[in-house]
Amino acid sequence: MTGDTDDRELLRATLDVWHPDCWGIESSEQTGASVVGHGAATDGRFAFERCTIYGDSSEHLAQAVDVAHESTFITAIDDLGDGRRATPDAPAMGRAARDVFIEYEATDGVGAAFVSRGFVLDSHYEVRGGRETWNLLVRTTRDEFGRTLDSIRDDLHADITLDRLAPATQAPPPERPDTHAEALTPRQQEALALARRRGYYSWPREVTARELAGDLGVSKTTFLEHLRRAEATLLGPDERVE
Numbered sequence: 001m002t003g004d005t006d007d008r009e010l011l012r013a014t015l016d017v018w019h020p021d022c023w024g025i026e027s028s029e030q031t032g033a034s035v036v037g038h039g040a041a042t043d044g045r046f047a048f049e050r051c052t053i054y055g056d057s058s059e060h061l062a063q064a065v066d067v068a069h070e071s072t073f074i075t076a077i078d079d080l081g082d083g084r085r086a087t088p089d090a091p092a093m094g095r096a097a098r099d100v101f102i103e104y105e106a107t108d109g110v111g112a113a114f115v116s117r118g119f120v121l122d123s124h125y126e127v128r129g130g131r132e133t134w135n136l137l138v139r140t141t142r143d144e145f146g147r148t149l150d151s152i153r154d155d156l157h158a159d160i161t162l163d164r165l166a167p168a169t170q171a172p173p174p175e176r177p178d179t180h181a182e183a184l185t186p187r188q189q190e191a192l193a194l195a196r197r198r199g200y201y202s203w204p205r206e207v208t209a210r211e212l213a214g215d216l217g218v219s220k221t222t223f224l225e226h227l228r229r230a231e232a233t234l235l236g237p238d239e240r241v242e
Contacts, residue, residue: 011167015163037125
């Protein structure tokens with residue numbers, strides 16, 4: 001990443017990302033598992049990452065790994081065994097975890113796209129409900145930052161939303177404790193995230209429950225059960241509307 005060195009500053013960015021042919025996104029959409037990535041490295045031709053997959057059970061993890069093996073995006077995947085549960089909210093992401101080491105063409109992955117343009121992963125990135133959340137550090141100008149995001153969008157046909165951009169020295173806003181959200185199962189998180197993203201809560205509604213159920217490959221009854229239980233948990237016993 002280039003820019004006038006006199007105008008550069010160290011920035012911390014939070015990005016919401018979707019891009020095609022991503023095994024993590026495909027896995028979270030198809031199985032409801034969650035993925036945490038611990039950073040990419042690239043030798044120019046290939047990129048390499050260690051990821052932790054979270055799910056409800058060992059069988060759930062096996063399903064998620066199967067999606068990775070079937071993905072045309074990945075050139076190699078190695079099972080590293082039980083996950084190290086290295087993220088603060090790991091218990092909320094699933095009761096079981098497995099580490100994998102993946103290899104893919106450097107031109108195909110958003111992780112390699114960030115690394116090759118001077119971004120540094122700030123702790124980890126997460127994939128839940130078919131979307132990725134990236135926390136990144138980069139030294140650049142604000143104008144160059146915008147142009148770089150545009151180039152990644154164009155190169156990968158990616159949907160990237162900037163959630164936050166601030167000087168790295170500025171403390172991030174305090175997160176509101178959400179003990180209710182921690183109680184959601186991965187399937188409930190998936191149903192809720194999809195409903196929000198597709199406009200189920202818009203007025204008028206932009207999508208039906210039947211269409212969302214079809215996207216998840218479940219029946220309408222099953223989808224609504226996941227969604228209603230998630231809503232009830234988030235509202236809490238003293239906040240429910242009769």
